[in-house]
Amino acid sequence: MGMRRRTGGFVLAVNPIQCDGFGHCTELAPDLVRLDEWGYPIIDKTPVALSNLSALESARLAVRGCPRQALRIERVSDLPEGPAHRT
Numbered sequence: 001m002g003m004r005r006r007t008g009g010f011v012l013a014v015n016p017i018q019c020d021g022f023g024h025c026t027e028l029a030p031d032l033v034r035l036d037e038w039g040y041p042i043i044d045k046t047p048v049a050l051s052n053l054s055a056l057e058s059a060r061l062a063v064r065g066c067p068r069q070a071l072r073i074e075r076v077s078d079l080p081e082g083p084a085h086r087t
């Protein structure tokens with residue numbers, strides 16, 4: 001069997017109970033996080049392909065940089081077919 005491509009995806013997930021709402025994550029991962037009017041993160045639940053290395057690196061930066069450890073990367077094993085996921 002040959003090498004498998006990285007076909008899965010990920011979503012950046014926030015625990016709203018831990019989050020302090022200062023919005024540091026939007027600076028670390030501006031392509032993944034935007035803020036609501038109170039400064040709490042709004043994260044698109046659409047999976048991002050693991051092959052999108054710049055988005056994955058942004059997500060890792062946000063996870064490491066979150067002062068409340070409120071963020072985590074959740075793996076999604078199968079991306080939906082077609083344009084439903086972000087690449």
Ligand code: SF4
Nearest residue numbers: 019020023024025066
């Ligand atoms: S960096 Fe962490 S604590 Fe701050 S707004 Fe983002 S998720 Fe919340």
